[in-house]
Amino acid sequence: xxxxxxxxxxxxxxxxxxxxxxxxxxxxxxxxxxxxxxxxxxxxxxxxxxxxxxxxxxxxxxxxxxxxxxxxxxxxxxxxxxxxxxxxxxxxxxxxxxxxxxxxxxxxxxxxxxxxxxxxxxxxxxxxxxxxxxxxxxxxxxxxxxxxxxxxxxxxxxxxxxxxxxxxxxxxxxxxxxxxxxxxxxxxxxxxxxxxxxxxxxxxxxxxxxxxxxxxxxxxxxxxxxxxxxxxxxxxxxxxxxxxxxxxxxxxxxxxxxxxxxxxxxxxxxxxxxxxxxxxxxxxxxxxxxxxxxxxxxxxxxxxxxxxxxxxxxxxxxxxxxxxxxxxxxxxxxxxx
Amino acid sequence: xxxxxxxxxxxxxxxxxxxxxxxxxxxxxxxxxxxxxxxxxxxxxxxxxxxxxxxxxxxxxxxxxxxxxxxxxxxxxxxxxxxxxxxxxxxxxxxxxxxxxxxxxxxxxxxxxxxxxxxxxxxxxxxxxxxxxxxxxxxxxxxxxxxxxxxxxxxxxxxxxxxxxxxxxxxxxxxxxxxxxxxxxxxxxxxxxxxxxxxxxxxxxxxxxxxxxxxxxxxxxxxxxxxxxxxxxxxxxxxxxxxxxxxxxxxxxxxxxxxxxxxxxxxxxxxxxxxxxxxxxxxxxxxxxxxxxxxxxxxxxxxxxxxxxxxxxxxxxxxxxxxxxxxxxxxxxxxxx
DNA sequence: ATGAAAGCGCTAACAA
DNA sequence: TTGTTAGCGCTTTCAT
Numbered sequence: 001x002x003x004x005x006x007x008x009x010x011x012x013x014x015x016x017x018x019x020x021x022x023x024x025x026x027x028x029x030x031x032x033x034x035x036x037x038x039x040x041x042x043x044x045x046x047x048x049x050x051x052x053x054x055x056x057x058x059x060x061x062x063x064x065x066x067x068x069x070x071x072x073x074x075x076x077x078x079x080x081x082x083x084x085x086x087x088x089x090x091x092x093x094x095x096x097x098x099x100x101x102x103x104x105x106x107x108x109x110x111x112x113x114x115x116x117x118x119x120x121x122x123x124x125x126x127x128x129x130x131x132x133x134x135x136x137x138x139x140x141x142x143x144x145x146x147x148x149x150x151x152x153x154x155x156x157x158x159x160x161x162x163x164x165x166x167x168x169x170x171x172x173x174x175x176x177x178x179x180x181x182x183x184x185x186x187x188x189x190x191x192x193x194x195x196x197x198x199x200x201x202x203x204x205x206x207x208x209x210x211x212x213x214x215x216x217x218x219x220x221x222x223x224x225x226x227x228x229x230x231x232x233x234x235x236x237x238x239x240x241x242x243x244x245x246x247x248x249x250x251x252x253x254x255x256x257x258x259x260x261x262x263x264x265x266x267x268x269x270x271x272x273x274x275x276x277x278x279x280x281x282x283x284x285x286x287x288x289x290x291x292x293x294x295x296x297x298x299x300x301x302x303x304x305x306x307x308x309x310x311x312x313x314x315x316x317x318x319x320x321x322x323x324x325x326x327x328x329x330x331x332x333x334x335x336x337x
Numbered sequence: 338x339x340x341x342x343x344x345x346x347x348x349x350x351x352x353x354x355x356x357x358x359x360x361x362x363x364x365x366x367x368x369x370x371x372x373x374x375x376x377x378x379x380x381x382x383x384x385x386x387x388x389x390x391x392x393x394x395x396x397x398x399x400x401x402x403x404x405x406x407x408x409x410x411x412x413x414x415x416x417x418x419x420x421x422x423x424x425x426x427x428x429x430x431x432x433x434x435x436x437x438x439x440x441x442x443x444x445x446x447x448x449x450x451x452x453x454x455x456x457x458x459x460x461x462x463x464x465x466x467x468x469x470x471x472x473x474x475x476x477x478x479x480x481x482x483x484x485x486x487x488x489x490x491x492x493x494x495x496x497x498x499x500x501x502x503x504x505x506x507x508x509x510x511x512x513x514x515x516x517x518x519x520x521x522x523x524x525x526x527x528x529x530x531x532x533x534x535x536x537x538x539x540x541x542x543x544x545x546x547x548x549x550x551x552x553x554x555x556x557x558x559x560x561x562x563x564x565x566x567x568x569x570x571x572x573x574x575x576x577x578x579x580x581x582x583x584x585x586x587x588x589x590x591x592x593x594x595x596x597x598x599x600x601x602x603x604x605x606x607x608x609x610x611x612x613x614x615x616x617x618x619x620x621x622x623x624x625x626x627x628x629x630x631x632x633x634x635x636x637x638x639x640x641x642x643x644x645x646x647x648x649x650x651x652x653x654x655x656x657x658x659x660x661x662x663x664x665x666x667x668x669x670x671x672x673x674x
Numbered sequence: 675a676t677g678a679a680a681g682c683g684c685t686a687a688c689a690a
Numbered sequence: 691t692t693g694t695t696a697g698c699g700c701t702t703t704c705a706t
Contacts, residue, residue, distance in 0.1 A: 350693085353695095354691085357691090364692095366691060390698090391698050391700090
């Protein structure tokens with residue numbers, strides 16, 4: 001690996017000049033610039049970005065911590081963030097927390113130890129209190145898909161209350177009145193918010209949320225299968241189900257299948273997320289879409305802006321709206337189709 | 338941010354001693370160590386890992402370039418690599434190529450510019466020739482899920498020939514003789530290898546590969562849907578289909594559904610990959626499993642070993658075997674179940 | 675427009 | 691066991 005010093009020797013100039021020729025071309029004479037270019041070429045010189053970072057105190061690197069990379073949910077957000085950052089010459093260091101609080105804590109710290117200018121955190125395990133403490137302690141952090149009122153301007157999030165309301169509104173508009181729901185774990189604010197919006201919207205239609213038709217899941221398919229079985233075996237009838245994740249909808253569909261129930265003829269189902277899975281289920285799943293890629297990209301840009309103390313933080317969209325994607329899993333009771 | 342110099346002053350020792358106390362505790366007196374610990378605590382000192390890297394010429398960072406992070410295929414491998422590396426104190430810098438050859442080239446280079454000790458590449462767009470050139474030029478690189486005979490010991494891969502053979506064997510064992518297949522793009526070695534193994538295995542059973550029943554897809558569902566429609570509308574009959582990815586199987590299933598064909602009663606389908614999608618399809622998809630997480634982990638470990646010029650490169654499993662996961666999409670013609 | 679020199683935060687000989 | 695002195699590869703004053 002050639003160093004700047006070797007380039008300087010070869011070009012017959014000082015290292016400072018090489019540095020300038022490369023980074024501030026307007027500050028150097030055309031002739032010198034040519035000599036430098038030439039030397040750079042022949043040596044195949046490439047600046048050591050770590051050394052550049054140390055000297056200039058800017059690593060042009062953003063960190064991100066998520067539970068895991070293997071799921072479409074996290075993968076899509078990371079993809080959005082990475083692409084957005086790459087466009088502005090930034091790199092992403094990704095670390096997974098292993099779905100544990102301790103993992104989140106250490107990943108967060110460790111990314112700063114690597115001189116990330118800012119870190120994007122998708123916290124799942126940290127209690128709100130501790131999370132607030134971290135946001136306070138590490139001002140160069142932004143929360144992805146999470147809303148912490150105290151740190152409003154460092155959060156990129158989906159309006160989950162509205163997302164839940166959208167699901168209810170869709171089902172009600174299709175004529176459903178007896179509606180069951182399988183939520184995420186209540187320790188997740190997303191789950192609570194979606195349920196809250198769902199309940200409020202039902203209330204507006206004069207439908208009380210029925211506790212007997214409300215089950216707490218964990219966003220995964222297996223548990224949703226169990227919950228749905230229990231719901232189906234219970235005494236209460238219902239014509240529609242809202243699942244707070246597409247994966248849970250998949251589990252619920254499986255339960256229906258085993259009970260010989262047809263979707264949407266016997267029971268309608270609406271999911272949440274709109275990951276690829278949704279359109280591969282049968283029937284194709286009507287769901288509430290989260291713009292995950294956009295959320296990831298916004299988190300990347302916000303992290304960059306925060307790191308640079310850029311004034312246009314305000315210009316970055318931080319609150320996203322869900323949207324229902326209508327497919328084939330909800331029956332219209334009004335028309336019967 | 339406290340620096341090592343401040344710690345040194347506070348502890349009344351030299352920076353060298355602080356460095357030793359932290360990195361080679363056995364080399365320093367217990368009393369001094371205590372003083373240092375104390376200073377570290379009170380200042381909240383954390384070593385700047387970038388500076389450490391520059392000084393010690395080891396960044397403890399591995400890079401990885403993939404097409405994108407959003408799909409389960411890449412996500413799962415990255416997850417495997419990241420976890421394996423985290424365990425040994427290494428970090429992963431991830432960069433996506435944007436599914437273009439130029440993206441792969443620049444990502445590869447740029448990760449080395451960031452002083453990654455080694456980089457893991459999942460190449461999709463680079464021609465074999467150029468890929469070979471890069472492996473030659475960058476000895477600290479390993480290929481993930483790709484086999485380049487010239488660089489045997491820097492590749493972690495699935496035996497795709499055997500994978501294809503497994504699919505054929507399964508179908509033949511179930512009594513199928515008229516078998517169609519939708520492959521990946523032939524520009525991908527995976528696609529060619531799987532087809533080769535598939536053809537060889539069929540040949541062993543005395544079944545020639547029928548060109549009219551062989552269609553080239555692109556691993557995606559949409560194109561598989563088109564191909565399957567064409568196959569179904571064609572003059573040749575067949576009882577089974579092998580798709581080289583689960584996503585394509587999903588597309589093919591959709592085509593069957595639109596034609597009113599039942600799976601597996603009218604037509605059997607076997608996929609490849611065994612991503613989450615497979616068990617969510619209906620019927621649940623019988624498929625050839627790739628151990629993606631293990632492959633990713635092995636790639637991470639191999640990259641580390643290569644970077645460290647470790648002798649136990651040989652000890653890392655580099656060749657993985659596929660395995661068929663039997664679910665419900667293949668009918669046994671022998672028993673009719 | 676260019677060079678000399680200092681320094682980013684740390685490690686690693688070499689002495690003592 | 692500890693301190694001194696050089697760097698690692700670069701950027702950035704400050705002179706010239």
